[in-house]
Amino acid sequence: MTETTTIRFLGGAEEVGRSCFLVEGTKKTLLDCGVKLAEEEEEFPLIEMAEARKIDSIILSHAHLDHSGFLPYLYREGCRAKCFTTKPTRDLIQVLLADYARLNEGSAYKEKDILKLLKSTTLMEYGKAKEGVVMHNAGHIIGSAITELQTDGHKILYTGDLNLRPTRLLEGARKGYEADTLIIESTYGSKKDKHPSLKDVSNRLVSMAKETFANGGKVLIPTFAIGRGQEILFMLENYMRSGALEETPIYLDGMVNKVLRIYRHNALYLKKEIQYRILSSDDDPFKSEHYFVPKTKDRSDVFEQERAIILATSGMLNGGPVLTYVKKLGPHKENTLILVGFQAKGTRGRELEEGAEELTIDGQIVPINLGVERANISGHSDHVDLVDFARNVKGLKNILVVHGEPEKSRELADALQKIHKKARAHVPKLGEEIELR
Ligand SMILES: [Zn+2]
Ligand SMILES: [Zn+2]
CATH class of the missing domain: 3.40.50.10890 (Rossmann fold)
Structure with missing residues (x-):
């Protein structure tokens, strides 16, 4: 590795919602950019708009608003990044974001900002590399992706939202990857979280x-x-x-x-x-x-x-x-x-x-x-499956546990530290910046 690579956790750290991680090396890549939905007021990622304009590429793991909902704001503010995603995800955000914009009239973005985003998408097929990015089925919803990202000789594996088990409609995500850094979700990361069949x-x-x-x-x-x-x-x-x-x-x-x-x-x-x-x-x-x-x-x-x-x-x-x-x-x-x-x-x-x-x-x-x-029909893997997924990733130096309530992320990180003894397993805080090993 010649350049240092850092990741800043702008959302989705010790929380479920507003997933947004900025990878910075010679290029800037944003992994997801969602909103956090709540009864009272929504929360957005901690991203500066001046920063948004400097992003080279965006990885969109799937269509759910906690991963996609903030993206049109970036394009409204002049972001010109290519957005890598799958075709189902692009089709879904087209209706989902328009609906969101309608419901949040005034404060949110407009239809034309969504169009800018849609025009910036580069469609990915599972398993086929484009510009250092490869996406694979994540089993979570239609078109959801696990992403392998090559940056400055460093390989990051981002799970997005993950489900290993097949459902009625989808195949489960496959295991067996190799990466320097794993960014893994932990919605059901607690040992107590065990899904029924x-x-x-x-x-x-x-x-x-x-x-x-x-x-x-x-x-x-x-x-x-x-x-x-x-x-x-x-x-x-x-x-x-x-x-x-x-x-x-x-x-x-x-x-x-x-x-x-x-x-x-x-x-x-x-x-x-x-x-x-x-x-x-x-x-x-x-x-x-x-x-x-x-x-x-x-x-x-x-x-x-x-x-x-x-x-x-x-x-x-x-x-x-x-x-x-x-x-x-x-x-x-x-x-x-x-x-x-x-x-x-x-x-x-x-x-x-x-x-x-x-x-x-x-x-x-x-x-x-x-x-x-x-009746828990979950689109997310439970503790055992998350551990199983991570155990099957070779070569890890950094394990960053995100997209979970603090206790759940902690429990998963502890379990993964025991398996990958040489790696650093960590639960990043909101706003924290981490230099990758
Ligand atoms: Zn999701
Ligand atoms: Zn999510």
Whole structure:
């Protein structure tokens, strides 16, 4: 190594949200640039706009807003960097960022800034190198990537959000890399974090739905626009197809439906068996007679149904149509709300998870009497899998643990230090700059 390489942690350090890491050597490369969504006010990465203009390239690991949401700001402020990403990610951010800009009118960027970003993208295929960058399937959502970055003779491996296990739609991420530096996520990095099998979770989901219907209630599943929503949909659809669950309309509200179309257009990035089902057309899982979109603004057509399963954004209840449903269904105990993804601190989802008896929505207090359940259909690897992934990376000198609450990142770093004794395992603080060995 001739030049020193440093990484500055501008976000996503000891927190889940606003992932943003600046790699500086002879060139400046930014790894992701997201926002941190919260009930009150959003938080942004600690990046100076003068700095943004000097960035040579940007790696976008996947479409979720905690990785992509701040990018158009950079382009609004004159950033001209090439943005390396996959095609599904580019298609997804096109709708996701536009939606975000609409919801945050005034303070945020405009459509034309998103266009600048889209025009700056360089599309990557898994496994094919371009200008020192190689991306591989990360198994987290469609198009998500693990990135290998060569910079000044130093190799950085950035996991983005990682899932080793195959899901209904996606293959899991593969193991076996070589790198000098590993930047690894730790959403479920604690030893206590152990995911049940997909089969157990789906069985649980179905029995909760059945019980709710028997009591005359409806099922509400808050979901991220991308990822879990599509997985749950396919799970439920399969059960109805096989007769294990009675036929029930599944309502898709918010971005879930738009995103579903993008999934179908990018079927090449899904499992082979799904591609096959699409091609054999009469078994296309994306075209089910069970899927519906609400027709009225007040969603009365949904509430009128005897039974219904509602998938609505946002996944942590910090906004979106899901709140309309919580207001209406929340006070009645026969209904069930099922949390399926990670609930960050400071969100209504987290409050529910911790047993809140009421929620404040649009200044109105909503009593929470409906059943709140968890079915962890995670798009993230748990502790054991994260350790397994890192164990299979050869040649490590630096292990930097990010994208997790402090205790979780710490526990993962400790476990990885024991395996890679010669490397330095570290949990960077927000704003910290680290010189790579
Ligand atoms: Zn993600
Ligand atoms: Zn993330």
